[in-house]
Amino acid sequence: MSAVRDRLQQFLAFGSLIAIFLFFSIASSSFLNYSNVTSILFSTVVIGLLALGTTFVIITSGIDLSIGTGMTLCAVMSGVLIVNTGLPVWLGVLGTILFGGLIGFVNGFNVSFLGIPPFIATLAMMLVAQGLALVISDSTPIYFNDEPGYIAISTGHLLGVDFPNAVLVLAVATVIAAVVLNRTILGRYTYSIGSNEEATALSGISVRKWKLAIYTLAGLFTGLAGVMISARLASAQPGTGIGYELQAIAAVVIGGTSLAGGKGSIVGTLIGALIISVLNNGLQIMSIPQEWQNVILGAVILVAVYADMARKRSSTV
């Protein structure tokens, strides 16, 4: 029964995406074409990657506020490894993703072993990461202009056609995240911890260890996002990143993952991220004043959460 309801929920998010997409296709003649659709997908990559990792954390009824500036710190780390240290690109990318994992590991440790509430632990990490990004880079952007192989990770065309690699990376990452959440022990325990942490612990599962693993996993996605944004910009910009975490959390919530924990899906999150970027793109194409774009985006989040709550209420009656 619950499985049917979850399907329905995903279908609703997907239906909203289709509805918004159709609306813009009709409303503006320059919306629906190959280059604009790839451009929408491309602009989803960074927020999408951050949202994938955060989905796991939010399903455990946690939160990760450090992903925005953590991503920035990873971007800077990538610059240090590849540009300053001169590591081969593949090794630098691997190092950066693992470094993201390390940030997540520290978050996970603080949350599960020290018992610091996730909101506070990751808020502190958000500040630490922002500060470290500035310190390590000496407040100066690090440029990858002499590393065409690195830049190609985002903007190159592996398929030979005009389709940016970044979108492929997001697609592969989504599949991996979905498999981990739906087909592994880690995924099962993620739901279990979010539904009832105490019961999970009583059934002999080491909640602490698994939480540590879940935050570390979110960190790995943060590292990957750091690679993708710095490859796109051909530079690590140490001053940015704040606000990205909220967009990612918004994507997760629009995608039907409950902030109360226990429920959620990777496909839903991807749909949530796509809804945000379709809205951004469509409203810009229609030349809606930017102030109103924010109002509309905020309203969409409210509607998404309300719809979720209404569903839950009707299902418990």
Add this chain to the structure above:
Amino acid sequence: MGKWLMVCAASLALGFAACGDDGGETTGGASAGGGGGGGGEQPYIAIVSKGFQHQFWQAVKQGAEDEAKAKGAKITFEGPPTEQDIEQQVTMLTNAIQKKPAAIGFAALDSKASAPLMEQAKSANIPVIAFDSGVESDVPVTTAATDNKAAAAEAAKHMSELIGGKGKVALVVHDQTSRTGIERRDGFVEWMKANAPDVELLPVQYGAGDQAKSADIAKSIIQANPDLKGFYGANEGSAIGVVKGVEESGKKGITIVGFDSGKAQMDAIRSGVMAGAITQNPVGMGKQLVDSALAAINGEQQPKVIDTGFYWYDKTNIDDPKIAAVLYE
């Protein structure tokens, strides 16, 4: 196994925390001379800027530090993490006044929010030099700033010439509330309205100076306006974002005009993707700031506004020594 994991993680966490502390001190606090009051013979000037992480502020800081060294003064240079953190900047200014410096240099994020503190500085007999953007108060002895409206008008003039005086032009501006955002938008728009009747300006879009966001906006604009002739980015992040957006869209023949400097923008100008840009003179601004502060400490009379200047630069003069001196990577 479990125990080892914990020990390992704890040391990592501590390592992180230690690094964080370290960072706070080097970036936020004193970088040239001590943080406390005057200390010895040299006058102490506390400078509160709009930030310190952008290249522009680093260049202002450089100019101020060099001049302080040359003239024998001590300075501190600090600023909030983002240019939206008005409250944090007000706190920094409050703390600066508490340190009883010989003079204060101040670049207001919000020209009104800091007015009460200006009075406080006045009653403490600390002269204030405003820089980069003015404060709505009579307290500052002088304001050392770029005339952003005139500079934006210059950008508009070049844009109009480059596109032959007609066609669609789009603007990506960093924000709609800061003084530089408003002036660089209005200076551009007003010049076009007055002098180029055949140029059609599209509604202004704002990208918070975030390169990725500005690039996405630029692509949407190109998508909606295939006949777009020109693009104006009102600060470093906006301009680089526009360049990225145009490159990613694969569209040729769009004239891009920018603002500020930075490596990516200079590369784009050298390679011809960007036609040219306006640069302020941040090093000169920092130098002027310290000079004015020292003059104020000595009680000298100064003009109310000191224009620190701006330059148009493009492929032809980017390596000119006079221009190269005001560009920063």
